[in-house]
Amino acid sequence: xTELNRLNRKAVEIRKSLLEMIYEAGTxxxxxxxxxxxxxxxxxxxxxxxxxxxxxxEERDRYIQSKGHAVESYWAVLADKGFFPKEELKTFSKYNSxxxxxxxxxxxxxxxxxxxxxxGLSVSVGMALxxxxxxxxxxxFTLMGDxxxxxxxxxxxxxxxxxxxxxxxxxxxxxxxxxxxxxTDDVMSNEPLDKKWESFGWHVIQVDGNDVGELVRVFNEAxxxxxxLQSFWLIRLKEREFQ
Amino acid sequence: MNNVALKKNAEKNQIANxxxxxxxxxxxxxxxxxxxxxxxxxxxSASMVPFGETLPEQLVEVGIAEQNLVGVSAGLAASGKKPxxxxxxxxxxxxxxxxxxxxIAYSGTNVKLIGISGGxxxxxxxxxxxxxxxxxxxxxxxxxxxxxxxxxxxxxKMIEALVDYPTPVYLRIGRNPVEDxxxxxxxxxxxxKAVTMHEGDDLTIIAIGETxxxxxxxxxxxxxxxxxCRVLNMHTIKPLDEEAIIKAARETDRIITIxxxxxxxxxxxxVAEVVSQNHPVPVQVIGIPDxxxxxxxxxxxxEHYGLxxxxxxxxxxxxxxx
Numbered sequence: 354x355t356e357l358n359r360l361n362r363k364a365v366e367i368r369k370s371l372l373e374m375i376y377e378a379g380t381x382x383x384x385x386x387x388x389x390x391x392x393x394x395x396x397x398x399x400x401x402x403x404x405x406x407x408x409x410x411e412e413r414d415r416y417i418q419s420k421g422h423a424v425e426s427y428w429a430v431l432a433d434k435g436f437f438p439k440e441e442l443k444t445f446s447k448y449n450s451x452x453x454x455x456x457x458x459x460x461x462x463x464x465x466x467x468x469x470x471x472x473g474l475s476v477s478v479g480m481a482l483x484x485x486x487x488x489x490x491x492x493x494f495t496l497m498g499d500x501x502x503x504x505x506x507x508x509x510x511x512x513x514x515x516x517x518x519x520x521x522x523x524x525x526x527x528x529x530x531x532x533x534x535x536x537t538d539d540v541m542s543n544e545p546l547d548k549k550w551e552s553f554g555w556h557v558i559q560v561d562g563n564d565v566g567e568l569v570r571v572f573n574e575a576x577x578x579x580x581x582l583q584s585f586w587l588i589r590l591k592e593r594e595f596q
Numbered sequence: 597m598n599n600v601a602l603k604k605n606a607e608k609n610q611i612a613n614x615x616x617x618x619x620x621x622x623x624x625x626x627x628x629x630x631x632x633x634x635x636x637x638x639x640x641s642a643s644m645v646p647f648g649e650t651l652p653e654q655l656v657e658v659g660i661a662e663q664n665l666v667g668v669s670a671g672l673a674a675s676g677k678k679p680x681x682x683x684x685x686x687x688x689x690x691x692x693x694x695x696x697x698x699x700i701a702y703s704g705t706n707v708k709l710i711g712i713s714g715g716x717x718x719x720x721x722x723x724x725x726x727x728x729x730x731x732x733x734x735x736x737x738x739x740x741x742x743x744x745x746x747x748x749x750x751x752x753k754m755i756e757a758l759v760d761y762p763t764p765v766y767l768r769i770g771r772n773p774v775e776d777x778x779x780x781x782x783x784x785x786x787x788x789k790a791v792t793m794h795e796g797d798d799l800t801i802i803a804i805g806e807t808x809x810x811x812x813x814x815x816x817x818x819x820x821x822x823x824x825c826r827v828l829n830m831h832t833i834k835p836l837d838e839e840a841i842i843k844a845a846r847e848t849d850r851i852i853t854i855x856x857x858x859x860x861x862x863x864x865x866x867v868a869e870v871v872s873q874n875h876p877v878p879v880q881v882i883g884i885p886d887x888x889x890x891x892x893x894x895x896x897x898x899e900h901y902g903l904x905x906x907x908x909x910x911x912x913x914x915x916x917x918x
Contacts, residue, residue, distance in 0.1 A: 411676075458703055464674060466703040469694050475664045476699055479671020479679075482656065486677075506695075509664035516659075 356399075357566040364394045364565055367433065370442065371425035378446035381454070385423035388529045388562075389496060393430045395568035396494055400576075405435040408461040414491060415464050415480050419473020420498035420527060421455040428452050428460075436462035471504025473497060474524060478514050481522035492576060496525045500532030503541045508553065515554030523575065524555065527562060599779040600793045602812060609776050613751040613769040614682075614712050618643040620755040621680055625654050631759065632656055632672060634681045636665045641771075642682035642712045666692040669707045670699035678706070678759065685711025685768050686718070689730035700764045701739035708758050709766045714744075715806070715856035716889050716897045717771035723888040727768065731804075732861025734766040735834040741765045742834040743787065744805035749778040750831060753785040761787060768805065770856075772894065775809045777829070790837040796824030799912050800844035800851045804830045804863045807854040810898065813905035818912055825912060833863055838870045845875040850915045852880045854903055856894075859883040878918075880911055 354362070367390050375381030397403070401414040418427055425445065432439045437460060444450035451459050455468030465476050477495040484491040501507065514522055526546070534540050543549065547557045560571045625631035625647070633639075634656045639648050648655040656672070658665045662683055669679040681688070688711045689696075700707045711730060718725035734742045741763050745751040751769060758765055777793065785791075793808065794815040803811035811827045818825050826848055828840055844851060851871060853864040864881030871879050882902060890900045898904060902911075 465670070465705075466698060469698045471663075472667055472695060472699055475667020475695070476671040476674070478664070479668040479673075480675050481671075482668065483672050483675030483677055486653070487675075506661075506663040506667065509658070509661035510667065513658050513661070513664055513668065 360394055360398055360565040360569065363398055363433070364391050367394060367426055367429045370429040370433070374425050374429065374442050374445045377443060380446050381425050382422045383425075384529075384531065385420065385498065385527075386425040386427075389420070389423045389527050390426045391563045391565045392496060392525060392527065392568060393426050395565050395572060397430050397434055399565070399569035400572045401492075401494065403434070403462075405462065408436060412489065412491060415477070415493045417465055417473045417477045417480070417493065417495045418456050418467055419495055420470065420501055421467035421473075423498070423527075424453075424455055427456060431460065431462045434462070436460070470498070470501040471506040474507055474510035474514070477522055477524075478510050478517070478519060481514070481519040482517050484521055485517070485519065491521065493522045494525060495522065496527060498532070499526055499528050499530060499537050499543060499546070500540065502526070502543045502546075511550065511553040511555065523572070529562075599783050600812070601776045601779050602794065602816060604775050604813070609748065609773050611748050612643065612771065612773045613745060613748050614641075614643040614771070616748040616751045617710065617755050617769065618647050620752050622647045622650060624756070624759055625651055628678065628759070629654065630676060631678045631680065634658065634665055634669050634672075634679055636660055636662050636683045636687070638683045638712065641684065642710070644682055662687045662692040663695050666695035666707070666709070667699050670695065670703060670705040673700075673705035673707045674703070678708075680708045680710060682710045682712055684718075684725070685714035685727035685730055686725050689727055689733060689766065689768075693733055696734070696740065696766070697737050701737045704739060705764065706762065707764050709764070711766060711768040713771040714768035715770055715894070716884070717894055719893045719897070720891050722891070726889055728856070728858045728884050728889065729861070730766070730768060731833055731855070731857050731863065732865070735866065736861075739764065740834070741787070741832065742767075743832045744768045745831060746777040746803075746805060746808035746829050747774055749776065749781045750785065750829075753781055754787075754831070757785060757787055770806055770894065774806050777808045777812060788832045788835045788837060790840040791829040791831065792826065792840075793829050794825065794827035796826040797848050798823045798825050798916050800826040800828060800848045801854065801908065801912070802828045802830050802841070802844070802851060802863065802867055803854045804833060806856055806894065807903055810854055810903055810905060810908060814908040814912065817905050817909040821909075821913070823912070823916060830863060830867075833866055836866055836870065838874070841867055841870045842874045845871045845877045850878050852882060852908060852912060852915070854908060855883045856898070856903070857883050859885055878915060880915060882908060882911070
């Protein structure tokens with residue numbers, strides 16, 4: 354099996370797993386989790402330096418899921434990577450489970466508790482800044498939703514990332530154009546999205562967020578470029594349809 | 597206690613707590629490179645300019661963006677740094693309260709939050725700049741400890757104790773120099789353990805922060821009139837020294853609390869929660885009423901609302917005679 358086929362098959366497995374979790378629990382964020390599955394698969398199986406046997410390995414890359422609600426795909430990926438037993442996925446959202454409806458850093462592999470939107474990028478700035486201070490090669494990946502971008506704190510963080518020239522921070526926007534009350538254009542338009550981020554000093558790349566192979570290629574290509582002023586990477590994803 | 601400054605010092609203290617905190621942190625940060633100070637365009641008002649000039653690599657400026665300030669500090673702490681965040685208490689405890697709750701307390705990142713210019717110490721700047729709800733809000737957050745030093749000596753001891761303290765903390769100080777409550781730093785300071793500043797069995801006054809001085813002055817007034825009142829410096833409101841409060845209720849039968857905070861949710865509420873559930877006795881809560889505080893300097897505001905030895909001793913005598 355080619356690497357690409359392996360990743361695509363993994364994305365199917367993760368989707369199946371998260372749908373089972375949501376069905377079992379009778380609750381969950383189906384759309385959001387399906388939306389970020391390919392991104393998670395690209396990061397966890399093709400890009401990030403992590404060690405499930407040593408979740409607190411100091412040199413690990415950091416993943417912060419700022420759109421915390423899309424947690425089912427995240428749990429499914431972490432279980433599949435071996436951070437905790439797959440069997441535990443059945444406890445999702447059940448009484449006294451640690452697999453709650455948002456990322457929970459009591460679970461190995463999860464860096465921070467998220468769920469309140471607009472927090473992840475600030476935390477990631479702190480992590481990326483710390484890595485710079487210590488001259489470590491740690492990269493920080495932050496996944497945001499596009500509805501989340503209405504939170505003012507995202508832009509505070511975006512400014513500070515540019516101020517501190519954090520070329521080890523990769524912001525990812527899951528551009529599915531949907532939020533709970535409707536489309537992002539109807540609820541609170543964030544267009545022109547690319548120009549907004551560029552004007553904050555970020556380098557913007559657009560990529561099909563459901564093309565795992567392309568995601569891996571773009572992430573890895575982006576990570577080769579270091580030391581450049583304002584070489585920050587934002588992956589803007591095309592609208593997707595669930596198939 | 598031997599080193600309590602029961603009478604006000606002849607020479608008025610000119611050194612603000614924020615200056616002591618900055619100097620103490622600078623000393624510690626010279627040795628420990630993981631100590632960082634974060635500011636939100638607040639390095640001047642936090643007296644952190646010398647720190648920034650001496651250790652520029654250890655000062656992180658985020659501009660006027662308190663939410664980001666707290667989020668960034670959480671990320672730094674999660675990466676092994678020891679961040680001390682210095683920002684006006686009014687903004688730090690309100691604008692960024694969700695980051696404090698989620699990124700720090702809930703996520704368990706060990707950040708020390710220093711709310712500067714707290715209470716009514718911004719005086720004439722109005723309610724936007726007063727922080728009189730911060731104790732209520734912060735002490736309700738699981739995983740966050742809350743404290744306020746009585747004077748510059750306690751501020752120094754508190755910072756020294758906090759460097760290796762494993763729990764995130766919100767610490768509030770005022771803006772201007774305050775009268776000493778201790779003669780020096782030669783006493784045992786333990787986070788979460790109230791300090792008995794004055795012994796007595798007629799009544800207990802429990803105070804926090806700058807009102808400890810008011811409590812000591814009250815004790816002097818009462819002593820001159822033949823009453824012995826206990827003064828507890830409750831420098832840590834969370835975790836609360838319940839043992840000292842219950843002991844005071846049992847042994848002195850009546851309690852007065854004084855705080856530079858809303859009468860809702862702060863020290864008075866915390867004490868009443870303990871007393872009512874363990875050894876019910878009358879508790880009189882003295883603080884700022886539920887209104888935008890009157891304009892004035894700290895002393896004027898304190899006197900306006902009865903946070904004065906004159907008023908507290910008068911209330912004390914009424915309670916004792918009942």
